[in-house]
Amino acid sequence: MTEADPQIADNSLVVLIGPAGAGKSTLANTWSASQVLSLDALRETVSDDAGDQAATNDAVAALHLLLEARMRRRRFTVVDATNVTRAARKPLVEAAKRHGMLPIALLVPTPATVCVKRQSGRDTNRSVPKHVVLEQHQNMVTSAGTLKKEGFHDVVFAESLHRLLPLLKRISTARRSDPTPADGDLLLVRRVFGDAILPLWQWKPGSDIAEGDRVAEIRLGQQYLTLTLRPNVGGLGESGFEVQVPCPQDDDCTGRAWVPVTGVTCLFRALSGELDGDDGIFCTVHGLTPGDEADEPDGLQAETTEAVC
Numbered sequence: 001m002t003e004a005d006p007q008i009a010d011n012s013l014v015v016l017i018g019p020a021g022a023g024k025s026t027l028a029n030t031w032s033a034s035q036v037l038s039l040d041a042l043r044e045t046v047s048d049d050a051g052d053q054a055a056t057n058d059a060v061a062a063l064h065l066l067l068e069a070r071m072r073r074r075r076f077t078v079v080d081a082t083n084v085t086r087a088a089r090k091p092l093v094e095a096a097k098r099h100g101m102l103p104i105a106l107l108v109p110t111p112a113t114v115c116v117k118r119q120s121g122r123d124t125n126r127s128v129p130k131h132v133v134l135e136q137h138q139n140m141v142t143s144a145g146t147l148k149k150e151g152f153h154d155v156v157f158a159e160s161l162h163r164l165l166p167l168l169k170r171i172s173t174a175r176r177s178d179p180t181p182a183d184g185d186l187l188l189v190r191r192v193f194g195d196a197i198l199p200l201w202q203w204k205p206g207s208d209i210a211e212g213d214r215v216a217e218i219r220l221g222q223q224y225l226t227l228t229l230r231p232n233v234g235g236l237g238e239s240g241f242e243v244q245v246p247c248p249q250d251d252d253c254t255g256r257a258w259v260p261v262t263g264v265t266c267l268f269r270a271l272s273g274e275l276d277g278d279d280g281i282f283c284t285v286h287g288l289t290p291g292d293e294a295d296e297p298d299g300l301q302a303e304t305t306e307a308v309c
């Protein structure tokens with residue numbers, strides 16, 4: 001049996017059924033990622049756009065192929081798609097039965113008004129039109145009575161499940177197996193810039209380019225950024241990072257200019273050159289770049305003494 005849900009055996013194929021916005025993917029996320037076949041994810045895999053309806057046929061073909069491979073191995077699987085029509089469900093039930101797995105219909109009967117309302121919070125490419133959501137909802141309601149006849153071993157309602165505990169267990173296991181850096185400063189790096197930056201991060205021991213403060217590099221191939229860790233930023237007792245940018249006044253200047261950074265977006269802006277020439281960048285040779293007050297309509301920059309990303 002899967003953890004806390006006696007209704008769902010380990011040899012199940014769970015077929016989620018519900019309109020867009022019902023909460024299917026949220027529920028699917030309580031199982032391991034490898035156990036979930038998501039039609040949206042496969043649409044994105046084949047077309048780079050999870051909402052590209054023209055990619056649906058290819059995504060469905062991919063889903064069926066992957067499902068067959070999992071059923072042959074008798075692996076517990078969840079199909080995350082609307083599955084509100086009998087035609088969509090038929091090949092899923094058949095794949096399960098071919099391999100002696102139990103097809104389980106998992107209904108997510110969220111009220112239509114809620115499903116429609118939830119579309120407005122989505123990116124435009126993922127937002128499903130109201131009339132489509134209402135039609136999906138109607139199809140789900142109509143389907144509910146025929147699922148057993150279609151060959152489903154069992155029909156389960158989302159609200160009867162106990163999925164919070166397995167979700168927390170999975171997340172906590174994932175966190176425990178995170179490699180916790182021994183170096184306390186790497187914890188700060190992770191907090192400010194996120195996990196993806198950690199493998200690229202190198203402290204530069206013995207560097208004196210930052211007035212004695214620690215220096216680090218983020219490098220991937222030919223591209224890199226140089227950073228320094230400033231203790232006690234603004235006298236507040238908190239440490240903060242600054243990134244090195246070119247001198248705003250002279251391309252050939254050998255001085256160093258630093259800009260405080262608060263996150264990975266700042267790193268992107270620094271490397272793409274967006275921060276270059278910002279008013280208020282301090283160069284160790286040229287000093288502070290004077291803000292051009294005549295060009296500033298609101299005069300805001302004139303009050304800024306330090307450039308901030």
Ligand SMILES: Nc1ncnc2c1ncn2[C@@H]1O[C@H](COP(=O)(O)OP(=O)(O)O)[C@@H](O)[C@H]1O
Nearest residue numbers: 018019020021022023024025026027108118121
């Ligand atoms: N049980 C829930 N309670 C409150 N909001 C939820 C719940 N399940 C999902 N949602 C929210 O509804 C929206 C749609 O959920 P999602 O899982 O993406 O739906 P679907 O995959 O069925 O289209 C998301 O913003 C999600 O945060």
Ligand SMILES: [Mg+2]
Nearest residue numbers: 024025026040
């Ligand atoms: Mg979804």
Ligand SMILES: [Zn+2]
Nearest residue numbers: 247253283286
């Ligand atoms: Zn300079």
